[in-house]
Amino acid sequence: MKVLKNEKHQGYSPVLSQISDNQIHGDYKESFFIGIEGSNDTPFCRANIWPNPDVLSGWQATMEKYHQEALRVCKAIARVLALALNVDGDYFDTPEMLGNPLTFMRLLHYEGMSDPSKGIYGCGPHSDFGMMTLLGTDSVMGLQICKDRDVKPRKWEYILSIKGAYIVNIGDLLERWSNGIFKSTLHRVLGNGQDRYSIAFFLQPSHDCIVECLPTCQSENNPPKYPAIKCSTYLTQRYQDSQVDLSIYKK
Numbered sequence: 295m296k297v298l299k300n301e302k303h304q305g306y307s308p309v310l311s312q313i314s315d316n317q318i319h320g321d322y323k324e325s326f327f328i329g330i331e332g333s334n335d336t337p338f339c340r341a342n343i344w345p346n347p348d349v350l351s352g353w354q355a356t357m358e359k360y361h362q363e364a365l366r367v368c369k370a371i372a373r374v375l376a377l378a379l380n381v382d383g384d385y386f387d388t389p390e391m392l393g394n395p396l397t398f399m400r401l402l403h404y405e406g407m408s409d410p411s412k413g414i415y416g417c418g419p420h421s422d423f424g425m426m427t428l429l430g431t432d433s434v435m436g437l438q439i440c441k442d443r444d445v446k447p448r449k450w451e452y453i454l455s456i457k458g459a460y461i462v463n464i465g466d467l468l469e470r471w472s473n474g475i476f477k478s479t480l481h482r483v484l485g486n487g488q489d490r491y492s493i494a495f496f497l498q499p500s501h502d503c504i505v506e507c508l509p510t511c512q513s514e515n516n517p518p519k520y521p522a523i524k525c526s527t528y529l530t531q532r533y534q535d536s537q538v539d540l541s542i543y544k545k
Protein backbone atom coordinates (compact mmCIF):
# COMPACT_ATOMS: atom_id res chain seq x y z
CA MET A 295 0.00 0.00 0.00
CA LYS A 296 2.93 2.31 0.54
CA VAL A 297 2.99 3.61 -3.03
CA LEU A 298 4.89 6.87 -2.72
CA LYS A 299 2.89 10.07 -2.90
CA ASN A 300 3.55 12.54 -5.69
CA GLU A 301 3.74 16.35 -5.74
CA LYS A 302 -0.04 16.57 -6.17
CA HIS A 303 -0.46 14.63 -2.92
CA GLN A 304 -2.00 11.55 -4.57
CA GLY A 305 -1.40 8.11 -3.07
CA TYR A 306 0.15 7.23 0.26
CA SER A 307 1.20 9.75 2.93
CA PRO A 308 3.21 8.51 5.90
CA VAL A 309 2.79 9.50 9.55
CA LEU A 310 3.89 13.11 10.32
CA SER A 311 3.67 14.29 6.70
CA GLN A 312 0.67 16.55 7.16
CA ILE A 313 0.49 19.50 9.48
CA SER A 314 -2.56 21.53 10.49
CA ASP A 315 -2.64 25.25 11.30
CA ASN A 316 -0.40 26.33 14.22
CA GLN A 317 0.89 22.81 14.89
CA ILE A 318 4.48 21.93 15.83
CA HIS A 319 4.47 18.18 15.09
CA GLY A 320 2.88 16.58 12.03
CA ASP A 321 -0.23 14.43 12.44
CA TYR A 322 0.00 10.86 13.81
CA LYS A 323 -1.90 9.40 10.90
CA GLU A 324 -1.14 7.70 7.64
CA SER A 325 -3.42 8.14 4.69
CA PHE A 326 -4.15 7.23 1.12
CA PHE A 327 -5.32 10.08 -1.08
CA ILE A 328 -7.52 9.59 -4.14
CA GLY A 329 -8.19 12.62 -6.31
CA ILE A 330 -9.84 13.22 -9.64
CA GLU A 331 -8.32 11.63 -12.69
CA GLY A 332 -7.02 14.07 -15.28
CA SER A 333 -4.15 14.96 -17.50
CA ASN A 334 -0.94 15.97 -15.74
CA ASP A 335 -1.21 19.63 -16.59
CA THR A 336 -4.71 20.10 -15.20
CA PRO A 337 -4.49 21.71 -11.79
CA PHE A 338 -5.85 19.47 -9.00
CA CYS A 339 -6.22 16.52 -11.39
CA ARG A 340 -3.70 13.77 -11.93
CA ALA A 341 -3.69 10.06 -12.62
CA ASN A 342 -4.30 8.41 -9.28
CA ILE A 343 -1.78 5.99 -7.87
CA TRP A 344 -3.42 2.59 -7.28
CA PRO A 345 -2.04 -0.40 -5.43
CA ASN A 346 -1.18 -3.41 -7.57
CA PRO A 347 -4.44 -5.34 -8.32
CA ASP A 348 -2.56 -8.61 -7.72
CA VAL A 349 -2.20 -7.49 -4.11
CA LEU A 350 -5.59 -5.83 -3.63
CA SER A 351 -7.92 -7.16 -6.28
CA GLY A 352 -11.07 -5.09 -6.89
CA TRP A 353 -9.93 -2.30 -4.57
CA GLN A 354 -9.75 0.39 -7.24
CA ALA A 355 -13.28 -0.38 -8.52
CA THR A 356 -14.63 -0.32 -4.94
CA MET A 357 -13.02 3.05 -4.26
CA GLU A 358 -14.29 4.51 -7.54
CA LYS A 359 -17.81 3.32 -6.72
CA TYR A 360 -17.57 4.82 -3.23
CA HIS A 361 -16.36 8.11 -4.72
CA GLN A 362 -19.32 8.22 -7.13
CA GLU A 363 -21.89 7.44 -4.42
CA ALA A 364 -20.39 9.89 -1.92
CA LEU A 365 -20.65 12.63 -4.55
CA ARG A 366 -24.31 11.77 -5.12
CA VAL A 367 -24.99 12.06 -1.36
CA CYS A 368 -23.11 15.38 -1.12
CA LYS A 369 -25.07 16.84 -4.04
CA ALA A 370 -28.34 15.85 -2.34
CA ILE A 371 -27.15 17.55 0.86
CA ALA A 372 -26.17 20.65 -1.18
CA ARG A 373 -29.81 20.90 -2.30
CA VAL A 374 -31.02 20.92 1.30
CA LEU A 375 -28.39 23.52 2.22
CA ALA A 376 -29.50 25.71 -0.71
CA LEU A 377 -33.11 25.67 0.51
CA ALA A 378 -31.94 26.52 4.03
CA LEU A 379 -30.11 29.53 2.56
CA ASN A 380 -33.28 30.71 0.77
CA VAL A 381 -32.01 30.10 -2.74
CA ASP A 382 -33.49 27.57 -5.20
CA GLY A 383 -32.86 23.94 -4.34
CA ASP A 384 -30.82 23.49 -7.53
CA TYR A 385 -28.81 26.68 -6.96
CA PHE A 386 -25.48 24.84 -6.62
CA ASP A 387 -26.28 22.44 -9.49
CA THR A 388 -24.75 24.63 -12.22
CA PRO A 389 -21.67 23.72 -14.30
CA GLU A 390 -19.76 26.62 -12.70
CA MET A 391 -20.54 25.56 -9.13
CA LEU A 392 -20.83 21.79 -8.69
CA GLY A 393 -20.68 20.79 -12.36
CA ASN A 394 -17.09 19.56 -12.19
CA PRO A 395 -16.44 19.49 -8.47
CA LEU A 396 -12.93 19.01 -7.13
CA THR A 397 -13.65 15.93 -5.05
CA PHE A 398 -10.96 14.29 -2.97
CA MET A 399 -11.05 11.21 -0.84
CA ARG A 400 -8.70 10.39 2.02
CA LEU A 401 -8.55 6.97 3.67
CA LEU A 402 -7.14 7.45 7.13
CA HIS A 403 -5.44 5.31 9.75
CA TYR A 404 -4.59 6.82 13.13
CA GLU A 405 -2.27 5.32 15.70
CA GLY A 406 -0.66 6.21 19.00
CA MET A 407 -1.69 8.29 21.94
CA SER A 408 -2.32 12.01 21.49
CA ASP A 409 -1.33 14.67 23.98
CA PRO A 410 -2.80 18.07 23.08
CA SER A 411 -0.67 19.76 25.78
CA LYS A 412 2.43 18.71 23.80
CA GLY A 413 0.85 19.40 20.41
CA ILE A 414 0.61 15.68 19.61
CA TYR A 415 -2.56 14.87 17.65
CA GLY A 416 -3.96 12.19 15.39
CA CYS A 417 -5.07 15.17 13.35
CA GLY A 418 -4.47 18.72 14.58
CA PRO A 419 -7.23 21.34 14.93
CA HIS A 420 -8.44 22.55 11.55
CA SER A 421 -11.48 23.21 9.45
CA ASP A 422 -11.88 21.63 6.03
CA PHE A 423 -11.27 23.95 3.08
CA GLY A 424 -14.10 23.15 0.71
CA MET A 425 -17.88 23.11 0.72
CA MET A 426 -18.54 20.05 2.88
CA THR A 427 -16.93 16.78 3.97
CA LEU A 428 -18.69 13.44 4.27
CA LEU A 429 -16.97 11.47 6.99
CA GLY A 430 -17.37 7.75 7.61
CA THR A 431 -15.64 6.46 10.75
CA ASP A 432 -15.26 3.19 12.61
CA SER A 433 -16.50 2.96 16.21
CA VAL A 434 -13.22 4.04 17.83
CA MET A 435 -13.72 7.48 19.47
CA GLY A 436 -11.35 10.20 18.38
CA LEU A 437 -13.08 13.00 16.48
CA GLN A 438 -13.75 16.17 18.46
CA ILE A 439 -15.39 19.43 17.45
CA CYS A 440 -15.20 22.92 18.91
CA LYS A 441 -18.53 24.68 18.52
CA ASP A 442 -17.18 28.19 19.09
CA ARG A 443 -13.64 28.72 17.86
CA ASP A 444 -13.52 32.26 19.34
CA VAL A 445 -14.09 31.21 22.98
CA LYS A 446 -10.80 30.70 24.85
CA PRO A 447 -9.88 28.21 26.24
CA ARG A 448 -11.45 26.15 23.49
CA LYS A 449 -14.05 23.57 24.53
CA TRP A 450 -13.74 20.27 22.66
CA GLU A 451 -16.55 17.69 22.46
CA TYR A 452 -16.30 14.11 21.22
CA ILE A 453 -18.55 13.14 18.30
CA LEU A 454 -20.06 9.69 18.72
CA SER A 455 -19.97 7.51 15.67
CA ILE A 456 -23.42 6.15 14.82
CA LYS A 457 -23.44 2.88 12.93
CA GLY A 458 -24.64 3.40 9.37
CA ALA A 459 -24.54 7.22 9.63
CA TYR A 460 -22.14 9.77 8.18
CA ILE A 461 -20.79 12.90 9.82
CA VAL A 462 -21.10 16.00 7.61
CA ASN A 463 -18.64 18.80 8.24
CA ILE A 464 -19.26 22.28 6.84
CA GLY A 465 -16.15 23.62 5.10
CA ASP A 466 -14.61 27.10 4.83
CA LEU A 467 -15.86 27.81 1.30
CA LEU A 468 -19.46 27.24 2.40
CA GLU A 469 -18.88 29.62 5.30
CA ARG A 470 -17.74 32.23 2.76
CA TRP A 471 -20.64 31.51 0.40
CA SER A 472 -23.19 31.81 3.23
CA ASN A 473 -21.53 34.90 4.78
CA GLY A 474 -20.96 32.99 8.01
CA ILE A 475 -24.53 31.67 8.41
CA PHE A 476 -23.02 28.18 8.15
CA LYS A 477 -19.82 28.12 10.17
CA SER A 478 -17.09 25.71 9.16
CA THR A 479 -16.55 23.11 11.86
CA LEU A 480 -13.29 23.35 13.77
CA HIS A 481 -12.31 19.74 14.49
CA ARG A 482 -9.42 17.52 15.49
CA VAL A 483 -8.71 13.84 16.11
CA LEU A 484 -7.16 12.46 19.29
CA GLY A 485 -5.52 9.05 19.27
CA ASN A 486 -6.28 6.87 22.32
CA GLY A 487 -3.74 4.15 21.58
CA GLN A 488 -6.17 2.10 19.49
CA ASP A 489 -6.04 1.92 15.71
CA ARG A 490 -8.75 4.12 14.19
CA TYR A 491 -9.88 4.15 10.58
CA SER A 492 -11.98 6.72 8.73
CA ILE A 493 -12.82 7.84 5.18
CA ALA A 494 -13.15 11.55 4.42
CA PHE A 495 -14.79 12.65 1.17
CA PHE A 496 -14.13 16.34 0.48
CA LEU A 497 -16.54 18.21 -1.80
CA GLN A 498 -15.13 21.35 -3.34
CA PRO A 499 -16.72 23.45 -6.08
CA SER A 500 -15.55 23.46 -9.71
CA HIS A 501 -12.02 24.76 -10.35
CA ASP A 502 -13.09 28.17 -11.74
CA CYS A 503 -16.11 28.66 -9.48
CA ILE A 504 -16.15 32.15 -7.97
CA VAL A 505 -17.25 31.74 -4.38
CA GLU A 506 -18.95 34.94 -3.33
CA CYS A 507 -21.59 35.81 -0.76
CA LEU A 508 -25.03 34.51 -1.85
CA PRO A 509 -27.58 37.24 -2.61
CA THR A 510 -29.84 35.96 0.19
CA CYS A 511 -27.08 36.09 2.80
CA GLN A 512 -26.33 39.81 2.61
CA SER A 513 -28.16 43.07 3.25
CA GLU A 514 -27.32 46.70 3.83
CA ASN A 515 -26.74 45.95 7.51
CA ASN A 516 -24.98 42.67 6.82
CA PRO A 517 -22.52 43.23 3.96
CA PRO A 518 -20.33 40.39 2.64
CA LYS A 519 -17.65 39.48 5.18
CA TYR A 520 -15.33 37.84 2.65
CA PRO A 521 -14.23 38.99 -0.78
CA ALA A 522 -15.14 36.82 -3.79
CA ILE A 523 -12.44 34.25 -4.53
CA LYS A 524 -11.85 31.66 -7.24
CA CYS A 525 -12.07 28.14 -5.82
CA SER A 526 -8.70 27.04 -7.24
CA THR A 527 -6.91 30.12 -5.88
CA TYR A 528 -8.29 29.53 -2.41
CA LEU A 529 -7.53 25.80 -2.35
CA THR A 530 -4.00 26.21 -3.71
CA GLN A 531 -3.18 28.56 -0.87
CA ARG A 532 -4.72 26.36 1.82
CA TYR A 533 -3.08 23.15 0.57
CA GLN A 534 0.32 24.83 0.37
CA ASP A 535 -0.02 25.98 3.97
CA SER A 536 -0.84 22.47 5.25
CA GLN A 537 1.91 20.34 3.73
CA VAL A 538 5.26 19.49 5.24
CA ASP A 539 8.06 19.66 2.65
CA LEU A 540 7.45 16.62 0.43
CA SER A 541 11.06 16.34 -0.72
CA ILE A 542 12.05 14.44 2.46
CA TYR A 543 10.03 11.43 1.25
CA LYS A 544 11.68 11.26 -2.17
CA LYS A 545 14.64 9.10 -1.34
Ligand SMILES: O=C(O)CCC(=O)C(=O)O
Nearest residue numbers: 400402431437483492494
Ligand atom coordinates in the same frame (compact mmCIF):
# COMPACT_ATOMS: atom_id res chain seq x y z
O1 LIG B 1 -10.75 11.02 10.75
C1 LIG B 1 -11.57 11.85 11.09
O2 LIG B 1 -12.53 11.57 11.83
C2 LIG B 1 -11.43 13.28 10.62
C3 LIG B 1 -10.56 13.46 9.42
C4 LIG B 1 -10.41 14.90 9.02
O3 LIG B 1 -10.82 15.78 9.71
C5 LIG B 1 -9.75 15.27 7.76
O4 LIG B 1 -9.13 14.41 7.12
O5 LIG B 1 -9.86 16.45 7.36
Ligand SMILES: [Fe+2]
Nearest residue numbers: 420421422481
Ligand atom coordinates in the same frame (compact mmCIF):
# COMPACT_ATOMS: atom_id res chain seq x y z
FE1 LIG C 1 -11.00 17.58 8.60
